[in-house]
Amino acid sequence: MTTRASPPRERFRISQLIYDTRYRSYTIQVFALFMFAAFVGWLVNNTLQNLSNAGKDLDFGFLFSTAGYEINQRLVSYGPDSSHLRASIVGLLNTLLVALLGCVMATVIGTFVGILRLSKNWLIARLMGLYVEMFRNVPLLLWILLTMAVLTELLPSPREFRGESATASMMLNDTSAITNRGVYVPLPQFSRGLDKALDGSLGLNPNALAILFVLGAGLYVSQRIKLRADRIQSKSGERPVTWFWRTGVIVVPVLVLFFAFGFHLEYPELKGFNFIGGLRFRNSLIALWLALSLYTAAFIGEVVRSGIMAVPKGQIEGAEALGLRPARIMRSVILPQALRVIIPPVISQYLSLTKNTSLAIAVGYMDITGTLGGITMNQTGRELECVLLLMLVYLAISLTVSAGMNVYNARVNLVER
Amino acid sequence: MKLSSTVLALLAVIVSGPALAGKLDEVRNRGALKCGVSTGVVGFSAPDAGGVWHGFDVGMCRAVAAATLGDPMAVEFVPQTSKTRFSALASGEIDMLSRTTTWTYSRDSDLNVEFAGVNFYDGQGFLIANALGVSSAKDLNGATVCIKTGTTSELNLADYFRTNGMSFDPVPVETDAEAIQQLLANSCDVFSTDSSKLNAHRATLENPDAYSILPEIISKEPLGPAVLHGDQQWGDIVRWTLNALLTAEELGVTSANVSDLAANSTNPEIKRLLGTEGELGAMLDLPADWAQKVISAGGNYGELFDNTIGSNSPIGIERGLNALWTNGGLQYSPPFR
Incomplete structure (x- = not known):
């Protein structure tokens, strides 16, 4: 009986790193990694060297010194004596505000455009096609500037609301005003609100928190009622009428809370140079919001259209054969399946919308590029630090948006076994 | 966009090697002065219909070009917004900044900007x-x-x-x-x-x-031309070009009579200024007659002021604080000696 001797254990030789295909790819990768690290190291070292040659250093201490400038739109309290850090936060919140508003509006418009573009109505389909091509093929900056120019040039200035021979007048029973400096609407106020009792010790508005909490609880209870109705229906085949309960548990507690807090509206009033009081949507916000949403909606519309077209025709024919109406087919058959195709590209549209908010400075909207990357950078001369921080902030926002949307995507995805 | 110049400046900081020879040699080798001006303020710096820049700040650029290159037209104007100007200066994209820039403590010390003087007292x-x-x-x-x-x-x-x-x-x-x-x-x-x-x-x-x-x-807004901190000689050239303009007005040297005075004047102060006596030019590595070229380029300070923003222009700003100290203003040049 012959036994096969195991092959002699080869001794590892250095030359194998190049000539042996088993090791070659590792060699190349390690070499490339080393070169990359060396390149990054050279860049960092060179930067520090050049900075010190120019008599500068990398120091983030400026963030805690007094900013000294005024910001026109602020979601948290801020004044010229606040720090640069505070100014950056104000800017960040403004960025997030316009990004959020933009994403919501772009989604709504985009969905309608995408569906209507597939309409059998020739005129509607062509109009939507025109809209998509118009917005997709002109740079966003131009749309922003155009929207702003229209708002500033065509709308009346506050001055024109004054006097006997006023050429402009307030709208909706004198409660709102549209001017070339912004849109003023009544502001909900609470005369006996929690904020009076708590004396502003919380960072957030306690009234809004309380209302949100009650609203959330109402929604939860309403959902429980629906589940109970479902159970009864599946048991007895008869569905109890619950709509008044379901609406009631949401609406009544909120109304009670409003009454308890002393709800009233604060109306804008023309005083001095401007309207005072009420809630003001600055023109820069409106212009940026509109332009960003309309521009991104054109892309989302195309994504929605492609998603719908990706649903096999048999699905629609099957639904029609079951006797479902067109609206119901769209809602229950096409959209749930189309969503799986739609969501990933829509995530990247949200991301680009968020990043595009940095064009805000074109209309003087004080986002984080305007505060940290604009005035702070210019007043302190800390270019490198500010740009690094800005990049970090945008990276963080984008990764957060993308993570959130990926979770949602995982939920609507087909569960495969 | 507006950030682009900052980003360019950053790139320059990140990848450029150490600075080479002095600014004067750099400008002479290039044969043109790169001057940062505004994006268009009539009277101070604005291009005309033919694309030629005119104005008070432009006159300062032309004077420095006349002093260093002998040709007031050898200037490349690089328009800067108020946001981009310091980055452009720091990155070497421009040799000097002549753009209604206020001289302040933090700009002088922290931004490494060297102000050559005040050519306009503003508020x-x-x-x-x-x-x-x-x-x-x-x-x-x-x-x-x-x-x-x-x-x-x-x-x-x-x-x-x-x-x-x-x-x-x-x-x-x-x-x-x-x-x-x-x-x-x-x-x-x-x-x-x-x-x-x-x-x-x-x-x-x-x-x-x-x-x-x-x-x-x-x-208080003392506006003046500025250079990057670190090149003393270049800073001195810009500073003394401005002083030459002021001294010329004080001594009555104008663009009309400068060549005549250079040939015939017996006033030692005028002779030192115009380089017909002493070695003042060589001390800054400039030709002896540099101030003559500066003055014949756009006239002395008073002529420049009147023709661009003063009484001979549609803007018509009064001399006010910008009158010479001999006329009750603040403009005062150290002596050429």
């Missing part, structure tokens, strides 16, 4: 439509104010309103043109910046009499 003012019926800046409580971002005016404005217990609604803009457009559309009530620029802009409005400048001047 911040307010331009407002007469229709609003406002006669004093103290009545501006609640007004919407157009303000250029990244300027000292922005900080002064916040300080002024805070000191006087008033509030305002800032509309940040990038350029003067944008601010004027917003002012004309009534989307801001007031435009606040250096009063010299307000004068210049008011003169170019279609209906200048419908607008006026409020009497309050809320800040």
